[in-house]
Amino acid sequence: MKSISAYAIPVIILVVLIAGMYKGVKVYDIFIEGAKEGLTTVIRILPSLVGLLVAVSVFRASGALDLIIYAFKPLATALSIPPDALPLAFLRPISGSASLAMVSDIIKTHGPDSFVGRVVSTMMGSTETIFYTLTVYFGAVGIKNIRYTLAAALIADFASVIASVWACRLFFGG
Amino acid sequence: MLNYIWFGMIVIGFAVGMMNGRIEEVSQAVIDSASTAVELCIGLLGVMCLWTGLMAVAEKSGLVKALAKIVRPALKFLFPDIPKDHPALGAIVLNMVANFFGLGNAATPLGIKAMTELQKLNPDKNTATNAMSMFLVLNTAAIQLIPVTIIAVRTAAGSKGPADIIGTIWMASSCATAAGIITAKILAVGKRRLR
Known part of the structure; x- marks a missing residue:
């Protein structure tokens, strides 16, 4: 199965x-022209990315994230989200690398084939890092008013958390 | 909106850090994360140029247009505001394909390309259009054929069935995608009425 991904890039190129x-396109000339566009775009993203990462790291390093997680514990119990998976539900939309580290940690502690292990694996794989995606994509074109985008993305994320628990219960029991 | 969230995260973070006595860690985190942002951008630079270059070739040859034609009905429902045959549609399709195959390195540059095209259709350059919001929502709940990273983590941890979670991941991300599309559609209509 892994080989599909390995073949995908060469095939697309x-x-x-x-x-x-x-079609008679001067492939190299056009490629170089298009590649220049990539350069300017990345430079446009940098300021937004610095802003985002600073805010996220302050929020995490200070322990503010832990406070929020603590406050939401009763709600998680009500929705039958395993308590060990709760921190990940909050971390996942904010930081991709930190949530991957957290998933590895939970899997190591509880075992990859435990119920919690499967729930966090599912949560990790079923959504993207919302804040990063929004920052990079909107930052690249200079949008300042994102309207309802964050709200809709967070609702989708919430749906994936609930669905992860629910799907694991359906597939594996527990 | 972003102004308040950003301000809130930093102020609350500093306040909590002071109360927790973790202000040193917080200071360190500020400096570290600023450099991390640069590292991320440098990491992105090469692949970004590679894919925008290839996109230019694909566009010139008409390949992008042909690809967009195949999925036109779905695109018409999701992005009613984009005129047919607009280059934005092609970039959106390629971004979805890259996401589906788990090609994060390709998906981001193609997604940014799509945003650039969508921005050309935008009458108010500071404000997101409905099409942009829909595109972003689809990207945050991207459905992946084979979630390679998480399978690798599970394998490394000695799982008996590292790929067992593919089914549940498909299910959860389908739910997330559906919830996102419905929410974005409802909010788009709501906003239009307000105008």
Whole structure:
């Protein structure tokens, strides 16, 4: 199964280049021209990314995130989210690398094939790092008013947390 | 909105850090994260150029347009405001494909390319359009064919069935996607009425 991902990139590149040649596109010249666009875009993202990462790291290092998790414990119990999985539900939308570290830690403590282990694996795999995605994508084009985007993304994230617990119960029992 | 969230996270963070006696850690985190942002950007720079370059070739050859044609009905429902044959649709499709195959390195540059195209259709350059919001929501709940990273973590931890969670991940991310699409659609309509 892993080989699909390994083949995907060469196949995509080959298809693009062969289709370009076939249609008489000067593939190298156009490639260089397009690649320049990537350079300016990344530079445009940097300021937003610095802003985001600073805020997230302050929030985490200070223990403010732990406070929120503590406050939400009763709600998690009511929704039958395993208490050990709760911190991840909050960390997942904020920081991808930190949540991956947390998942590894939970899996090491409880075992990868335990109920909690499977729930956190599912949560990790079923959503993206919302804050990072919003920052990079909106930052790249200079949007300041994001309207309802964050609200909709957080609702989708909440749905994935509930669905992760529910799907694991359905598939594996427990 | 972002202004308040950003301000709130930093002020609350500093306040809690002072009360916790963790102000040293907080100071260190500020400096470290600023450099991390630069490292992330440098890491992104090469692949970004690679994929925007390839996208330019794919666009010139008409490949992007052909691809967008195949999934037109779904795109029409999700992005009613984008005119057909607009390059934004092609970039959106390629971003979805890259996400589906777990090609994070390709998905981000293609997604940014899609945003750039969507921005061209935007009458108010500071404010997100409905199409942008929908696109972002789809990206935050991206459905992945094979969640490679998490399977690797589970394998490393000695799991008997590291790929067992593929089914539950598909289910959970489908739920997330559905919830996101419905919410975005409802909020888009709500906003239009207010205008």
